[in-house]
Amino acid sequence: MKLIINEFDRVKKFLSDLDEYSLVYHKDSDGVCSAVLLSKFLGTPKVVSPNDLPGIGITDMLVNSINSTKKIIFTDLPVDQTSYDKIKRETLIIDHHIPKTNLNKVSNKFIHVNPRFSDPNAYYPASYIVYKISEPLGMDVKKCSWISAVGVIGDHGEKTCKDVIEDAIRDHGIDRNDLNFLSNIIESSKGVKGMSGISEAYQIFLNAESPKDVLESKLIGYYHKYQKEINQLISDFRYHSEFFPETDSYLYEIKSRYNITSVLSTKISEEMPDSAVFVYKVRDYLFISARCQTGRINVGKLMEKLSEGIGSGGGHPQAAAATIPKKHIEEFMERLRKYLEGIQSV
Ligand SMILES: [Mn+2]
Known part of the structure; x- marks a missing residue:
């Protein structure tokens, strides 16, 4: 099975004249990694934020702030399940959740990429879709295969996205455990510091040249705090x-x-x-x-x-x-x- 992107030509056009844009990503490992890949390939967004309500929700305040830029990109977020009528700009949505509405049919300001439109059972995390879209656009994706692989692992997509995992292992001297660990680091940052932890993880992955830069960052501190808390709670669970x-x-x-x-x-x-x-x-x-x-x-x-x-x-x-x-x-x-x-x- 191969990933099919129906809207590829529209995506290409959208990205070809992108000067300032906003980027909103899901606050989990796949969301962070797909946002980091986009930022590395397209240049730093003017406004960038994880979604700021529980689950997939977004506040009106965040919508107002992204409406201030010419273009908007959402990644790993089912925008079709939010109040998308408040979005005023040309918007690219890269998603893999089960869709409720195909926004391509709602308005031509939306470019809605979701592999499930052509195959309802397709399972490709957003980090994989970004990687696969960027490659034919001439981006230097191999350098970032490890970031895509971390997002894929975070969303349990290793079966359908084997090629990017293999790229990462071959090109960056890491193994599956390292990828798992890197994904856990992102989840721990969220666990310990909430939205600001997720933003920190985004920034550190964005500045990282290699996995080593992440492994030497302060995110490791969050990981250890989080593990310690989990272990304490597991033993408390046994008694209480x-x-x-x-x-x-x-x-x-x-x-x-x-x-x-x-x-x-x-x-x-x-x-x-x-x-x-x-x-x-x-x-x-x-x-x-x-x-x-x-x-x-x-x-x-x-x-x-x-x-x-x-x-x-x-x-x-x-x-x-x-x-x-x-x-x-x-x-x-x-x-x-x-x-x-x-x-x-x-
Ligand atoms: Mn996600």
Whole structure:
């Protein structure tokens, strides 16, 4: 299977007269790496930012600020699932999430690149798409193959994007573990410092000539802090989680300054794949992360059902999440407990 870019000629034209532009990227490893590649190939953007709301959301303030430049590029963000009508400029969207709307058909100011338009099952992270688009445009991509590979690994795309992983390993003297580590460094920067950590990661990767420059940067400090926190929370989980034998489930309230809920629930559930693991954190709202690696309990459906009418929830059968506003937390926890105790099925 090969990556097909339907809009290649329009992308080429868009990029050929690009003087000032804004760049908005998803705040994860693939988002950062694809944004770094674009910035290296196209020159530094005038405005650059990770998306600034939870998940894929973008504030009006950020939209206003990117509307001040002639052109806009989004990478690794499903702009079709945001309020795109507020975008006023010629805009290139490079994405790989499951699309809801093809923005090419909405307005000709949008160039919407998503390999799923030609093959709904295509799986190519944004860092790979950027790499593959830039190569025929005459960019020196080989020099940056390691950055593309880090993004691909971050989004678990190694099966469909083997060639870039091989390029990176061959040309930069690194192995798969290094790529994994570099991706974890980005996720840790987000975990420890949120949006500003992600921006720091972007800047450090942008200035890096080689993986070594990243490995010697202050991002390593974030990585170690994050790992330490994860290990402490895993041992705290053993003592303080609540077990529900009726459904073979664990419920745990996390108390950490870090953005760590999803990572922790994944780690724990990987050690007990048939149990269901629910990790939650209470702030201005409740955020809960649910895992069941074997899919015995379809946590995607469960989160959707439990948050019905009081919040938003959903995801995959093995991994899902929900966000509940403060006033409905009690109601949500009651529904969840009833389910976990086997009193009520959903
Ligand atoms: Mn992403």
